[in-house]
Amino acid sequence: MGFKLYDEFNSYLAIPGPVTLHPRVLLALSRPVYGHRTEEFRRIIAECKELLKPLFGLRDGDVFILTGSGTCAMDAAVRTFVMPGDKVVSFVNGKFSERLAEIAESCGANVIRVEIEWGQAVKPELVAKVLDEHPDAKFVTLTHNETSTAVLNPLPDIAREVRKRSNAVIIADGITSVGGTWVKQEEWGVHVVIGGSQKCLGIPPGLGFVGLTREMLELLESGDLRPRAYYTNLKLYLESWKKEKDLPFTGSVSLFYALHESLKLIHEEGLDARFRRHHTMAEATRRGFVAMGLELLAERGYESPTLTAVKYPNGIKDREFRSLMARLGVLVAGGQARLKGKIFRVSHMNQVGPREVLMVLAVVELALRKLGFTPQRSGTEAALEFLERAWTL
């Protein structure tokens, strides 16, 4: 075995999920696995659901937990409700909003794709205009935080415009926003929100979440819906919960232990404090990159609080840069689809503070220097100056 100081056992994950796990979560993962049809496990499921609800901004609604990836939860969020022939307006400004459109299409829906340049936000004015054209839309899909471009769409304003003009059900992908910034389904009137486990919730990939408002729960119970789905049919999850306070299918026991511990960590910090921290760390990260003379992808004013996408300067090759970063002990992500080779993405999700932000900026700086790009000024220094003022303990 060739020695690497930093290998897959010893890497800092600055990819937008999975993120480096908190040691308390690692400990929870190493608990002995107990039976999944037990009082003990049902108690953990129930507590997880209760602790998840505030992260979705739900009191009267509920959150369902699926054993599967984020896409599993996306599939459930769409397939449970969207029937063949339904008109679905899909705002697409990145890979994951595109995936929502693809899933809707796989349900046989009539999908109107509204394409927005990747890196730009979905604007409320555009939403108003499109919904004026399609007042009969039964669904609107979009991402809250678009992971492929590091753009945070203004979901509350968008939801307001939709609701003014139609009865469309809003399905929003919150996979990289839930747990990292404010999501308020009930207050904003967003019917369905999707979450994932390995992002701001800080556990390994393998659990997906769907938050439903009371309105959607009632629709599910009404019997009017006949989803063409099985594993991703939320009706089965609701029935199992109502009847037995249980899951319809075997839950990934260890991941639930990890989720339970991570949610405890999240609530120990407090949601507002946690979300403010994410916004502060995002700002510090952006200031660092900008100071280095790099350009951000996201439209100004719509930058994601949980990850940042940076355009490569001339002469820096994606593969070389990321492989050097990995050898320096920090995994960062490249661009996806049309952005491949053009950007790199660093996350600042979950238990990320000044220590991690400063380290990532310094290592990026070292890697860029090694590849022949000398930063205009020190990004670490710029972040330090900001954090000195913005971060109190």
Added chain:
Amino acid sequence: MGFKLYDEFNSYLAIPGPVTLHPRVLLALSRPVYGHRTEEFRRIIAECKELLKPLFGLRDGDVFILTGSGTCAMDAAVRTFVMPGDKVVSFVNGKFSERLAEIAESCGANVIRVEIEWGQAVKPELVAKVLDEHPDAKFVTLTHNETSTAVLNPLPDIAREVRKRSNAVIIADGITSVGGTWVKQEEWGVHVVIGGSQKCLGIPPGLGFVGLTREMLELLESGDLRPRAYYTNLKLYLESWKKEKDLPFTGSVSLFYALHESLKLIHEEGLDARFRRHHTMAEATRRGFVAMGLELLAERGYESPTLTAVKYPNGIKDREFRSLMARLGVLVAGGQARLKGKIFRVSHMNQVGPREVLMVLAVVELALRKLGFTPQRSGTEAALEFLERAWTL
């Protein structure tokens, strides 16, 4: 529980031991504990001993492993050999060389303490002069790397001067050098070297090591020695090893698993590569602190490759600084005894690379700024510039 982003579960240890463990070592620690009087455990002991020997520069000699702290190994190294009335010359330039003198005194020896200013090295010329005055010395004690001051004493030169002038047995504390820099007992003619587990060997505290040259093994076997010791009597360790390839007393099974894995990591990297890395990271660290306008404690030319001691600038209070560092997720050590409140110490031991060095410097910089000290220039930047040239992957 009040939330802290960085708490005892989530801290980077830049104290000079224990250091942050490599995840492969954490995994080894979580192995089920097996019986300690088994063929399986004896195999692990034997392999650990073989893997340890090159770290002490031993081929014909042997390394004994004690379940105990570093001081346990110091006690064994001295008490096994030093008898009442023996003349011991102890070079004291820090807390740990002082401890060797205290242990020798506790054996009833006639200890000549040679005091050197803390922060200064033990110079071969001084050793020559003192040994000229005491050619009848039976022992010379000193530290190789003095952990309290971050000074590396020039052990090979010192040993040469001692051997020119006397038959004194040289007992050197290598607790923060063994595994972090070159130690060559046989080549240098250093009879006894002490090692610890939680420093450059990268496992938790709880194992101590004593490396003995063939000459010392023969002395132990000769029957001429009647140590007034039991748990720290190396004769018992040698007998048990010769008779049964075993330990005389119960070994800390989990720590041996961790040691075994850590030694594998060490040899995968290769000793020369590992030691060069330590020297490079030490240099990067020092350049960072000096760029900030801080003063180092160690005499120039004798700086430790495994930790750095930094004098506090005016106005920075030890307790405030270290408590802020802890809240920023990085534990650093203060000064000991007469250096209390005057210095802080950061280690760069074991699996430390650019990622860790840059992070520690950036966090120190943030803490100092928060406490009102603005660095002359960015220490991270200075370290980056050095690492860009000095560190190849």
